Amino acid sequence: MSDFQLAMLAAGALIVLAVFIYNYWQDRRARRHAEQLFRPTERDALLDGEDVQAIPPAPGGRMEPALPGNAAHADLPMYADAQDAPARSPAYVPPVPSSAAQTSARAAQASARSAQPVLPVDAQAIDCIVTVEAPAGIAAAALYTAQQALLAGLSKPLRWFGWDDGDNRFLELDVRSPGSFTRVSAALQLADRRGPVSDAELVRFYDQIQRLCDQFLAVPRLPSRTEVLQRAQEVDRFCADVDIQVAINVIAREGSFPGTKIRALAEAAGLELHADGAYHATDDDGRTLFTLSNQESAVFSAEQLRNLHTTGVTVAIDVPRAPDPVNAFDRMSQFAQQLASTLGGSLVDDNRVLLSDRSLKLIRGQIAQFEQQMEAQGIPAGGEVALRLFR
Structure with a gap:
């Protein structure tokens, strides 16, 4: 290779190196300029505060309902995914380097945390929760009427x-509910005595919720449908166990019991005749x-x-209720x-087997x-859940 060719190669290499250095310098200059433009000028009291304790999501990114081993989270809102957790309300606190300013910032943070939407405990425990955001607001009565048509027939x-x-709380809606809301939640019960919600019904529920949201x-x-169906099976197993x-x-x-005597004994014991054709013994809350x-x-x-005669009557207790x-x-x-x-x-x-005192004592123990099993799972007998x- 001649000296001229070597010189040309060296010159080309120098040109390429110069271009690379120039581009690198331009990139660094542009990046510094952008950082100066978008760097926050004030401290964000909510994002930078050291005292804010974020609630970590449970495995799978969601708060579990208050079922086996999860009573500690019974008072927390449940969201299916970590991204579903509501954002904190924006706030601005001037960064004044004084203890009074720090105290005010902490108070603002506590106020923001206390205002987070929390559904009733029973909804968190046994429902599939769908949160709906409507920036323009939805009239409660219109929403309820529309969902009645779209979601009729759910089991x-x-x-x-x-x-x-204003009150920092959820209100249960019906067709007469006044006002409008920017955040609403639909709570579909996961299971009951007929069994858990099915995949087909959950698909229909999701599809109709989407149609409802499109309308408003x-x-x-x-x-996640998979997670919801798994929770439904867990709730159903709990129901079956208790x-x-x-x-x-x-x-x-011998003979039969006269209805007049049955009525007298029932009323003397404080029982009341209900529309279902049975006498009910009730507590102070009915x-x-x-x-x-x-x-x-x-x-x-x-x-x-007045004229009834019967060969037998039945007293019965529905234990979980x-x-x-x-x-x-x-x-x-x-x-x-x-x-x-x-x-x-x-x-x-x-089976018409005589019940002795010992038999009644054994039944009482069971x-x-x-009752203890239900208490342990955070769902006391006779409670709202x-x-x-x-039902």
Whole structure:
């Protein structure tokens, strides 16, 4: 290779190196300029505060409902994904280097945290929650009317809630609810005594929610179907484990029981005749402890009891729905024994096997175990969640 060719190669290499250095210098210059333009001039009290403790998402990026082993999160909002958690309200606090300013910043942060939307505990525990954001607002009555048409026929109960910014709380909505909301939540129950929500029904629920949001220019946040169906199975297994009803039959040893005597004994014990054709023993809040019904096909009514004669009656307790079920069973057993003694009957189970005091004691022990199991899972018998699950 000649000296001229070597010189040309060297010159070309120098030119390439010069271009590279020039481009690098230009890139660094542009980057410094951009940083100066977009660098924040003030400190953000919410983002930079050292005292803000973020709530870490549970494995899978979501808050688990208050089922097995998760009672610690019973008072926290549940979101399907970490990105579903509501953003903090923007705030500006001038950065004054004083303890008073730091105290004000901490107070603002605490206020922002306290204003986060929190659904009722029962919704967090046993519902599929879909959050809907509507920047322009949705009239509550219009939303409820529209969803009735789109979501009719679901096998599981569905409730709607609107976030009230003034009161910092969720309000349950119905067709008469006033005002409009920028944040609403649809809560579809995951399971009940008929079983868990199905995949097909969940798909329909999601599709119709999307149609509803399109109608109101809103954006839904749909939880993962796989996770929702898994939670539905967990709730259903819990229901199956504790779903028990206990019945004591009082049958006539001879002849039959007159309806007038049954009515007198029931009313003397404080029971009231309900529309379902059974007498109910209730607590101070009106919740049913146990019932008294006719063992034969005819239901009780004020008119029929005057002429009614029956060979047997049944007292029964729905354990997961009864508040304080052990004490309710004690009261039920005493009432059944009083019926048998006064009417001349015998206590038997559904197979007409005589129930002794020992048998009743064993049943009481089993009820106590179910009650403890429900308490351990954060769903007490007779509570709001239990009444929804075991409807």
